[in-house]
Amino acid sequence: MQTVIRSAQHEDAARIAVLATQVWLHTYATEGISAEIADYTRSEFTPDKYLAIQNDVWAHIWVAERGAHLIGFAVLHMGVPCPTRASTLAELQTLYVQAHFVGQGVGRQLLTVAEKWAFDLAGMPLWLTVNAHNAQAIGFYMRQGFTKQGTTDFVLGDQRHENLVLIGRTPPCT
């Protein structure tokens, strides 16, 4: 079945929230569900949050759909300075593909539309943070021409998790 990449609509918000929860837990909750993880996912991945993003003129969400099912999505925020290169303001905040569909080109398609959008609008490459232990995602981004620019920390409860700061190509690959 064909994968369709399109801008998110308001009626997608609930499915995006559920998909975000599933992908985040699958990727990061590898030792089970702690109280911090339960609190974080329940407060972070809500339909209201994704509706607010869709109503934000500086942000954009794309979804990947097969038939009536969402299988991935990407969230881009403009106007967010990169911590290691403040002139780069296009943050790819999320790129999630459901585990059943990884390795089928869905992530690359979502990344390509976000890169093109940021470049056409502002001539900027994307920047993003990725957990330093997320070898699969880091390998994917390196394959797409991203380079490491530095590190930052993601704090969850009383734990710090090292994140890499990556920057994409300018102009993007199309």
Ligand SMILES: CC(C)(COP(=O)(O)OP(=O)(O)OC[C@H]1O[C@@H](n2cnc3c(N)ncnc32)[C@H](O)[C@@H]1OP(=O)(O)O)[C@@H](O)C(=O)NCCC(=O)NCCS
């Ligand atoms: C990371 C992620 C978005 C990649 O999406 P995907 O749909 O699996 O990737 P694709 O199938 O589009 O891969 C595109 C290309 O990257 C390559 N690639 C993918 N993962 C790779 C890896 N770990 N190492 C090297 N190359 C990789 C593919 O082989 C493919 O190469 P090609 O252009 O020669 O065909 C997806 O695996 C995912 O959602 N992971 C869980 C959530 C996550 O970690 N998100 C990122 C957080 S910042």
